[in-house]
Amino acid sequence: MVAMAKFLCTCGAVVRVSGDIPNPFEWLLISDVKYDEFTGPVDAQELYGEMTHAFRCDACGRLWVYWNGLGEPPAEYSPGSGCLHMSLPRNSPALDEDALAARTAVVRGASLDEVARLLVEDRGLEPIPAVKALRSGAEVRLLTAKEAVHRNLPDRIRLEAEQLWDETATGREVPPGI
Numbered sequence: 121m122v123a124m125a126k127f128l129c130t131c132g133a134v135v136r137v138s139g140d141i142p143n144p145f146e147w148l149l150i151s152d153v154k155y156d157e158f159t160g161p162v163d164a165q166e167l168y169g170e171m172t173h174a175f176r177c178d179a180c181g182r183l184w185v186y187w188n189g190l191g192e193p194p195a196e197y198s199p200g201s202g203c204l205h206m207s208l209p210r211n212s213p214a215l216d217e218d219a220l221a222a223r224t225a226v227v228r229g230a231s232l233d234e235v236a237r238l239l240v241e242d243r244g245l246e247p248i249p250a251v252k253a254l255r256s257g258a259e260v261r262l263l264t265a266k267e268a269v270h271r272n273l274p275d276r277i278r279l280e281a282e283q284l285w286d287e288t289a290t291g292r293e294v295p296p297g298i
């Protein structure tokens with residue numbers, strides 16, 4: 121019996137049940153009672169056979185545990201509201217403080233525009249660091265992050281940013297002294 125290769129988490133992200141071996145999103149559980157039955161040198165395969173398979177959504181931290189084997193639907197465990205799940209081990213590189221603030225806001229249900237405003241207004245980030253933080257924190261494409269930040273920039277900064285991005289896009293250099 122094999123579980124679906126992937127399914128949608130409650131948060132909307134894809135949870136991969138099969139794919140890479142070892143699966144970076146899979147966790148193996150064993151009860152203390154079962155583990156206690158093993159003594160001396162342990163056969164890895166035998167130990168594996170006693171394990172319960174669980175899959176962690178990398179986006180929201182939910183854990184999906186196949187208590188009754190991969191042939192039956194998993195139980196869902198949520199890390200709860202707030203940023204509790206931030207303390208869970210992550211498979212991707214650690215987020216910096218700004219990206220973490222963005223991630224926390226996303227988990228709490230903020231829209232991309234709200235997160236962009238949080239970065240540029242509340243945290244006072246310049247456009248480019250804000251785009252980077254939004255991209256890694258909200259796990260969106262670079263262009264999506266760029267547009268969201270751009271939409272939410274204060275007018276003065278938006279004009280400067282437009283000029284800078286135009287110059288970057290056309291490869292023109294910024295004249296010295298400006």
Ligand SMILES: [Zn+2]
Nearest residue numbers: 129131177180
């Ligand atoms: Zn999720």
